[in-house]
Amino acid sequence: MSSRGKGNASKAAAAPGVQLDTATKLSFYRQMVLIRRFEELARIAYQQGKIAGFLHLYIGEEAIAVGAIAALRPEDHLLTHYRDHGHAIARGMDPRTLMAELFGKVTGCSRGRGGSMHFASREHNYWGGHAIVGGHLPMAVGLAFAAKYLGEPRVAMVIFGDAATDIGEFYEALNMAALWKTPTVFLCENNLYGMGVAIEKASAVTEVYKKACMANIPAERIDGMDVLTVYEAALRAVEWARAGNGPYFLEAVCYRFQGHSVADPELYRTKEEVEKWKQRDPIQRFRQHLIEVERIPEAQLDAIHEDVEREMEEVMRFAEESPDPPLEELYDFTYANPIGAWRGDERFLQEWESA
Numbered sequence: 001m002s003s004r005g006k007g008n009a010s011k012a013a014a015a016p017g018v019q020l021d022t023a024t025k026l027s028f029y030r031q032m033v034l035i036r037r038f039e040e041l042a043r044i045a046y047q048q049g050k051i052a053g054f055l056h057l058y059i060g061e062e063a064i065a066v067g068a069i070a071a072l073r074p075e076d077h078l079l080t081h082y083r084d085h086g087h088a089i090a091r092g093m094d095p096r097t098l099m100a101e102l103f104g105k106v107t108g109c110s111r112g113r114g115g116s117m118h119f120a121s122r123e124h125n126y127w128g129g130h131a132i133v134g135g136h137l138p139m140a141v142g143l144a145f146a147a148k149y150l151g152e153p154r155v156a157m158v159i160f161g162d163a164a165t166d167i168g169e170f171y172e173a174l175n176m177a178a179l180w181k182t183p184t185v186f187l188c189e190n191n192l193y194g195m196g197v198a199i200e201k202a203s204a205v206t207e208v209y210k211k212a213c214m215a216n217i218p219a220e221r222i223d224g225m226d227v228l229t230v231y232e233a234a235l236r237a238v239e240w241a242r243a244g245n246g247p248y249f250l251e252a253v254c255y256r257f258q259g260h261s262v263a264d265p266e267l268y269r270t271k272e273e274v275e276k277w278k279q280r281d282p283i284q285r286f287r288q289h290l291i292e293v294e295r296i297p298e299a300q301l302d303a304i305h306e307d308v309e310r311e312m313e314e315v316m317r318f319a320e321e322s323p324d325p326p327l328e329e330l331y332d333f334t335y336a337n338p339i340g341a342w343r344g345d346e347r348f349l350q351e352w353e354s355a
């Protein structure tokens with residue numbers, strides 16, 4: 001695929017043909033396998049009733065999180081939508097705190113209060129996990145603007161689905177980013193569906209990267225099932241933004257192998273279509289690359305799977321054994337200061353009890 005948006009993309013830097021060392025490629029492989037296994041085990045735990053709320057799985061889209069986030073520096077900002085498990089793992093968050101978050105445990109990255117859709121970590125400049133489709137795009141432009149205003153060489157990458165590109169905030173965000181030349185990397189995961197609606201039924205323009213031309217933002221459409229393609233494109237986009245050229249837009253075409261959420265009966269697409277896309281499984285494809293191009297022995301790759309399996313045993317044990325949030329913390333973090341609903345606020349507690 002890798003077709004660049006004509007016109008807009010002519011402003012973009014030429015692809016340098018990034019050379020990655022074998023160790024980095026192997027770490028990409030391990031991250032993808034870890035994301036896959038994390039979610040397979042989360043799905044089982046959900047079916048066992050150990051996870052409440054929604055659970056949107058990323059299975060099939062792992063190449064995007066791993067490739068794109070590898071192009072960021074730790075100080076860069078990252079925001080994403082509710083299909084956020086893979087992005088958090090690729091950003092380097094501890095999978096134990098992520099599974100604990102799914103289990104609603106106090107050791108979770110959001111202290112068990114956010115659940116699947118609200119992973120976040122200040123330490124990782126990972127600003128969530130957003131459930132409102134398209135709602136986080138203006139926030140990313142704001143963070144990018146702040147970086148520019150303060151003279152910090154940081155970029156903000158924002159990841160969203162194809163359906164978010166039909167939301168008003170999408171156009172507002174792109175316009176302001178372009179107008180103010182903020183270092184924002186817009187990354188659309190076009191998995192061809194928004195819940196049960198195929199993109200051609202929802203969007204007048206199905207080649208999503210073309211929508212970036214309304215704000216004159218350089219844009220590319222890339223193969224989101226290939227981790228190296230994603231990495232190279234993301235590096236181009238991030239370098240473009242960091243160099244002060246303004247925003248950049250990537251459309252990574254991909255497919256989710258599972259339903260929209262675990263509760264989805266998938267009546268809107270055929271099994272044949274799903275099977276066809278599974279032939280392009282990003283993990284299998286990259287495995288072939290590692291074997292054929294990098295000459296990695298199969299046994300070495302199998303050992304990575306075993307290593308991930310060991311890590312996941314510990315991840316699941318941690319989530320299972322962690323305590324629930326204590327009852328006395330029920331009102332903590334619910335309201336912001338100065339509204340006052342936090343433990344230890346005597347005045348608030350007196351008012352509360354006398355009410």
Ligand SMILES: Cc1ncc(C[n+]2csc(CCOP(=O)(O)OP(=O)(O)O)c2C)c(N)n1
Pocket residue numbers: 083131132133134160161162163164165189191193194195260
């Ligand atoms: C503003 C808003 N409208 C509707 C919804 C309900 N909703 C949740 S997910 C979703 C589909 C989003 O699809 P897409 O952006 O393509 O992401 P994907 O799930 O395919 O990764 C919708 C409509 C919502 N969360 N927010």
Ligand SMILES: [Mg+2]
Pocket residue numbers: 161162163189190191192193194195
């Ligand atoms: Mg979608």
